[in-house]
Amino acid sequence: MTSPAINALRALNEEFQQTEREICAGGGPKAADRQHAKGRLTARERIDKLLDDPSEFQEYALWSAFNMYTEYGGAPGAGVVTGVGRVEGRRCMIVANDATVKAGAFFPMTCKKIIRAQEIARKARLPLLYLVDSAGVFLPLQEDVFPDTDDFGRIFFNNATISAAGIPQISAIMGFCVAGGGYLPVLCDNLLMTDGSGLYLAGPALVKAAIGQEVTDEELGGALMHASVSGTIDFREPDDDACITRLRSLVAKHNAIQPTPDPFMGAAPGETERPQSDVYDLFSDKPGAQYDTREILKCIVDAGSIDEYKSEYGKTLVTTYATIGGQPCGIVANQKTMQRPAQGGIQIGGVIYHDSADKGARFIMDCNQRKLPILFVHDTTGFMVGRESEQHGIIRAGAKLVNAMSNTTTAKIVLIMGGSYGAGNYAMCGRAFDPFLSFAWPGSRCAVMGAAQATGVLASIEERSRQRKGEEIDPDTRDEILNAIRASYNEQQDIRHGAARGWVDRIIQPHETRKELGAALALTRDWEHREFKTGVLQV
Numbered sequence: 315m316t317s318p319a320i321n322a323l324r325a326l327n328e329e330f331q332q333t334e335r336e337i338c339a340g341g342g343p344k345a346a347d348r349q350h351a352k353g354r355l356t357a358r359e360r361i362d363k364l365l366d367d368p369s370e371f372q373e374y375a376l377w378s379a380f381n382m383y384t385e386y387g388g389a390p391g392a393g394v395v396t397g398v399g400r401v402e403g404r405r406c407m408i409v410a411n412d413a414t415v416k417a418g419a420f421f422p423m424t425c426k427k428i429i430r431a432q433e434i435a436r437k438a439r440l441p442l443l444y445l446v447d448s449a450g451v452f453l454p455l456q457e458d459v460f461p462d463t464d465d466f467g468r469i470f471f472n473n474a475t476i477s478a479a480g481i482p483q484i485s486a487i488m489g490f491c492v493a494g495g496g497y498l499p500v501l502c503d504n505l506l507m508t509d510g511s512g513l514y515l516a517g518p519a520l521v522k523a524a525i526g527q528e529v530t531d532e533e534l535g536g537a538l539m540h541a542s543v544s545g546t547i548d549f550r551e552p553d554d555d556a557c558i559t560r561l562r563s564l565v566a567k568h569n570a571i572q573p574t575p576d577p578f579m580g581a582a583p584g585e586t587e588r589p590q591s592d593v594y595d596l597f598s599d600k601p602g603a604q605y606d607t608r609e610i611l612k613c614i615v616d617a618g619s620i621d622e623y624k625s626e627y628g629k630t631l632v633t634t635y636a637t638i639g640g641q642p643c644g645i646v647a648n649q650k651t652m653q654r655p656a657q658g659g660i661q662i663g664g665v666i667y668h669d670s671a672d673k674g675a676r677f678i679m680d681c682n683q684r685k686l687p688i689l690f691v692h693d694t695t696g697f698m699v700g701r702e703s704e705q706h707g708i709i710r711a712g713a714k715l716v717n718a719m720s721n722t723t724t725a726k727i728v729l730i731m732g733g734s735y736g737a738g739n740y741a742m743c744g745r746a747f748d749p750f751l752s753f754a755w756p757g758s759r760c761a762v763m764g765a766a767q768a769t770g771v772l773a774s775i776e777e778r779s780r781q782r783k784g785e786e787i788d789p790d791t792r793d794e795i796l797n798a799i800r801a802s803y804n805e806q807q808d809i810r811h812g813a814a815r816g817w818v819d820r821i822i823q824p825h826e827t828r829k830e831l832g833a834a835l836a837l838t839r840d841w842e843h844r845e846f847k848t849g850v851l852q853v
Contacts, residue, residue, distance in 0.1 A: 324594055326756040327823055330810075334821075337376055337390045341414030349413055353510065354489055355554045357395045357410040360445050363558045364408065365399040371408075372833050373397035374751075374820055375430060377813035379423040386454065389415055392423040393448075396431040398440065398837065402566035403573045405837065407435040410445035413489050418448035420495070422458040425465050426816050432472040434819075437725070437750055438837040441482040441571045443561065446499055447489030466495075473501035482570050486561050487511045487537075487547075488554050504564055506549040507537040508557050513546065586828060587612040593824045599693075599732045599757060604651045604663055607632050607691065610731070611645065614638065614828045623680070628673035629653040630661050635686070639832040643727075644681035646674055646742065647691035650732075658702075666697045666738055671711035674741070675718040675851075682718075682846040687725035687750075687838045689831065690743040693732030696763075697741070710852040715741050720748075721848050725838040727831065730754040730809065730818065736762050745817045751834045752818040753827075754809045760817060761807035 338358065340346070346356050355363070362368040378392040393415035398407055409431050411418035435442050451459050451466060459466050477483060485499035486506040491513045499505045499513070507513065514535030521527050521534065532539060541550040551557040565571055592613050596605050611620065615636040622634040632647040650663040661667055666674075681688050697703075697712050719726070719741065728749045734742065739760060743749050754760075776795050777787050787795075805811060813821055822830045 323597060323599075323755075323757060323824065330756040330821060331823070333380075334376060337380070340390050340393075340412045341416075345414035352489075353553060354413070354447070354508075356414055357412040357445065357447070360488065360554060360558060361395060361397075361399070361408055361410055363555065364401060364443070364445070364561065366403065367400060370833075371397050371399040372820070372830070374434070375427045375813070375816060377810055377821060378427045378816060379421060380810055380814035382423065382814055383421060383455075386416075386452075389421045389423070391415065392421055392427045393418055394424050394427055396427055398434075398833075401443065402562055404565055404568075404571045405440060406565065406571070407431055407440045407442050408445065409442065411448040411489070413447040413449075416449070416452060418489070419450060419452040420448065420459055420466060421452050422455060422465070423814075423816065424452075425459060425469060428469050429464060429472065430816060430819070432469065432476060434751065434837075436472070436476055436479065436481065437841070439479075439481055439840045439842070440837065441484070441565070441568070442476065442502075443565070444483070444485040444498060444502065446485055446487045446491045446495075448492075448495055449490055450493040450495045470497045470501060473498055477501065477503065480570065482568055484561060484564055484568075486557050487513055488557055492517055500546060504549070505547045506551060506557050506560055506564075507540060507547045508551050508553055509537050511537055513540055585617055586614065587617040589613065590828055591825045593827065597731060597755075597824070606651050607647045607649045607693070611636070611647065611691075614831065615645075616640065623677050624673050626656070628667065628670035629655065630663060630665055630667055631670035631674050633673055633677040638828060638835055641832065641835040642686055643835060644677065644684075644686045644688045645691065646677065646688060648694040648738075648742070650693055662698075664694050664733070666694060666712065666715075666741060668698075668703065668706040668708045668711040671697070671708070671715040671741070675711070675714040678715070678718040678722060679846070679848070682722055682724055685724055685843050687727060687835060687841070688722060688743075689727045689729065690719075690749075692728065692730040692734040692739070692742045692758075694735060694738035694742060695733060696736035696738035712737065712741060714851050714853065716747075717848050717851055719743050721846065723844045723846050725750040725835075725841050727834050728752040728818075729827065729831065730758040730760060731824075732758055734758070734760045750838065751820070753820050753822050753830055753834075754813070754818045755824050755827075756809070756821060758809045759807040760809060760812045761803070 349356050365371055374396050376391055379389045383389045393412050395410045395412055398405055409428055483502040484504045485502040487499055488508050489511055496513055496515055512531050512535045518529055521529055537550045540546040549560055551560055590613050593610055596609050598605055615638050619637040620634050630649050630653055632649050634645050636645055648664050652663055653661040697708055726743045726749045728743050812818055
């Protein structure tokens with residue numbers, strides 16, 4: 315019989331799927347109609363025509379800007395679509411401006427989303443295909459878009475350095491590309507442009523205001539002008555369909571873009587020890603509930619592929635070699651059942667102890683030696699505290715784990731199933747530690763500590779502040795403070811809050827975890843392996 319907690323996970327998954335459908339609608343049907351009236355496709359229609367199989371498209375940062383910029387009417391998906399799919403048999407990173415969202419203007423999260431896509435492509439040496447249709451910087455937020463190292467200019471810096479690294483970049487302008495945004499396509503290897511599109515540093519109105527010159531769109535930056543006069547573009551195409559056909563043809567003929575293997579090289583998606591849908595019956599995030607992480611892994615990895623490392627030591631962390639779709643990897647996963655070590659008392663599931671930290675560090679170093687990508691599976695409340703833990707050297711062991719993980723030169727892939735709190739998030743390769751890709755389940759949480767602990771601390775601080783001002787704190791006021799803080803904190807630890815800000819790349823359906831991780835591992839085929847060094851370790 316399915317428990318209420320399990321039913322909640324299924325319901326959450328359906329709720330998230332519905333919200334994702336709404337995000338994918340971008341600016342809505344009327345905005346799509348306006349795009350069609352101009353003879354142009356929407357960003358998602360362009361991607362569907364570009365890809366060999368649109369159903370394989372693994373979209374990243376779909377939740378970017380979720381519930382942000384509400385004072386400006388919102389920006390679904392941050393006004394850009396990013397993700398990986400096959401073009402002529404080659405796996406490529408696609409970046410497509412969504413002109414149905416504020417004319418494809420760049421919000422702060424738009425920049426961060428594109429930069430993240432470029433980083434993923436650089437690490438995996440994936441060709442980048444840019445489908446450009448943008449009005450440029452969203453001017454009301456220009457100070458948060460224009461100047462910093464993770465803002466607009468960084469995109470062009472990345473264009474230049476990615477090109478120098480020999481990673482192909484092809485850009486297709488199928489709408490407007492104005493102001494500083496014009497540098498993106500011109501910094502690419504090839505540049506396509508459709509008739510009726512515009513590419514210029516300043517539009518006709520700004521040119522007239524700046525130098526008094528009256529000029530038409532076509533004279534200033536039309537496709538014919540750039541093809542025959544400035545020589546800026548390589549291919550002029552009549553419309554979106556022709557442009558996408560040409561783009562596919564160029565990808566097919568690019569020697570630097572090699573075909574990549576199927577995500578499940580020789581292993582069918584269903585070949586697991588347990589059915590993949592069993593994750594709903596096994597997992598629980600109910601306070602105090604336990605589950606065996608090994609059983610969940612049996613729903614994800616190839617049947618019979620688990621070789622658990624030091625299974626009888628440091629048991630609140632599961633470390634194992636395995637394969638997913640025939641692709642080998644190392645797995646570091648928090649164990650959520652109570653453990654009794656050979657010496658000492660009971661260890662709480664989901665907590666990292668000195669012995670599990672030591673084991674994790676040694677396993678990570680071995681994966682680097684073997685050049686194996688590492689999957690970090692999160693459901694942790696953090697490191698153990700208290701006298702015994704400190705005397706056992708939890709800080710030293712934790713630092714060793716963080717050091718080994720930070721210096722890892724193989725691909726690091728993250729999956730947050732439940733909680734990812736405090737220093738536990740750091741040790742398990744949180745966003746600050748340069749993961750290649752980060753995935754999360756619906757209902758997962760990420761914060762400095764759990765809501766119960768944080769609410770109590772924050773409420774005490776608020777009460778003392780009010781008391782210093784002479785306010786009387788009666789029971790009703792105290793409850794009001796607690797409820798307000800709890801609601802705010804719960805919102806902030808919700809994974810949707812983190813996904814909106816780019817802390818995870820993709821929220822996935824639990825029963826599709828194997829497919830998602832298999833596709834992620836396939837992207838690491840051309841990973842550039844460097845020498846592994848940790849520096850000083852406090853052993």
